[in-house]
Amino acid sequence: MxxxxxxxxxxxxxxxxxxxxxxxxxxxxxxxxxxxxxxxxxxxxxxxxxxxxxxxxxxxxxxxxxxxxxxxxxxxxxxxxxxxxxxxxxxxxxxxxxxxxxxxxxxxxxxxxxxxxxxxxxxxxxxxxxGLVERGERLRCSWTGTPLPTPSGRYTFRPAADPAEINALVARIAEPDVLTGKEVARAVAGVDLATDPLTWLDRPAGNWRIAFDAGQPVGLVGTAGDACFPLIAYLGLLDDAVRGELLAEAVRVLAEGGAREVLADVDAHRVRVLAELERTGFRQLRSRVVFVPTAAVGVPDQAATG
CATH class of the missing domain: 3.40.630.30 (Gcn5-related N-acetyltransferase (GNAT))
Structure with missing residues (x-):
């Protein structure tokens, strides 16, 4: 050389x-x-x-x-x-x-x-x-008009009333299923999308929908229809059973607002989440394999700091 x-x-x-x-x-x-x-x-x-x-x-x-x-x-x-x-x-x-x-x-x-x-x-x-070490993989998935699954009727959905209601539910969700753009949120604003999504998603509380089962909240989803692409920014559950119907509800709301494509990012190891996305009509668009500096290995959430 x-x-x-x-x-x-x-x-x-x-x-x-x-x-x-x-x-x-x-x-x-x-x-x-x-x-x-x-x-x-x-x-x-x-x-x-x-x-x-x-x-x-x-x-x-x-x-x-x-x-x-x-x-x-x-x-x-x-x-x-x-x-x-x-x-x-x-x-x-x-x-x-x-x-x-x-x-x-x-x-x-x-x-x-x-x-x-x-x-x-x-x-x-x-x-x-x-000197970089592989640590994780993120998948970007896309819905482009595939018919949505028929709801079971078990759950009801409504827009969030205010930021306080959103933050109270976020505090109860240990690990959200979907966090789209979490890397950019961290790098641009220093925001952890998993624990403080409203600091990054500075949009009306009505862009968030809550799923209820027998009157009790079981899931929360935040959408962004006016970003670079319509997307599911945040999806977190208190009951895994609602995952598919809450995904479909989020896509339905975005589609009714004119979205022809909806994006969602998920960690590759979340196989159940990925399977539900696929059942809802999402298809994988790309993968992002994360490499971090050797010194960052073992430091929590370093893969989200870029």
Whole structure:
């Protein structure tokens, strides 16, 4: 690697990032030029590796304007051996003040797709060589108009009365099923979406719906119809049995408001939640494998700090 050059971009040469062909064009993600225009991507947070003048590795850390957290690695592509990618990451980490969280975005069901595995293996190996450790996986799912299951009639639903009612239920829910955008909430505002969702979802209490069984609250869901995409931001249960019907109720409300697509993020290990999403008509869109700095291993919820 004697002719390897690793460096950040400088203003005016942003096109170098896109000179490397996209190895996963089927993956829906924000383009680099759009990220620059929005202020999340910056040349000084974008690094490239060149061999014989050709870009063989690229990495872009993102930090939205006004964010209180550290930048996280959002794009990392490699057309060379893992050692090249590790050299790129190590150099960037030194400039950034240390390793940062890396969200490796991949198409849905990537482990079953040899052509995707062939692309993913090198950057993941490079991340490990550079001192990052795999810790968890998040799945993004999408509903796009599939007929919703017929409700059983067992449960009733109504909008939340006020923030106090929402916060009281959130305090009783140990581990929400669905938290869409929790990484961004943490990085931009320092908010834990699981325990303090209203600080991030600054919208009317009526956007939240409560499920009741015989007059007792058994579930809570918060939607966002005016975000980048309509989404289920928060879904938490006091009784697992209501999961499917509360999901369907949330989608129904968003669809009645004009949504043609609804997004929901779930941790990959939550197999029962994922199965219920699929029964409700959601399909996996993408995976994000979370890599954290070695020093963060064992620290609670570090995977959500990026």
């Amino acid at each position: 004697t002719d390897l050059v690793v460096r950040p971009l400088v203003a005016g040469e942003e096109s170098l990032f896109d000179s490397m062909p996209d190895p996963l064009p089927q993956l829906r993600q924000v383009g680099y030029a759009d990220g620059l225009a929005g202020g999340g991507y910056r040349p000084e947070h974008t690094w490239i590796a060149l061999l014989a003048g050709r870009v063989v590795g690229r990495a872009a850390w993102v930090l939205p304007p006004g964010a209180v957290g550290a930048p996280w690695l959002e794009r990392f592509d490699l057309d060379a051996e893992p050692e090249v990618g590790a050299a790129l990451l190590r150099a960037a980490h030194r400039a950034l003040g240390g390793p940062q969280i890396y969200y490796a975005a991949l198409p849905a069901h990537w482990r079953r797709r040899p052509e995707v595995l062939a692309v993913a293996e090198a950057p993941m190996a490079a991340a490990r060589l550079a």
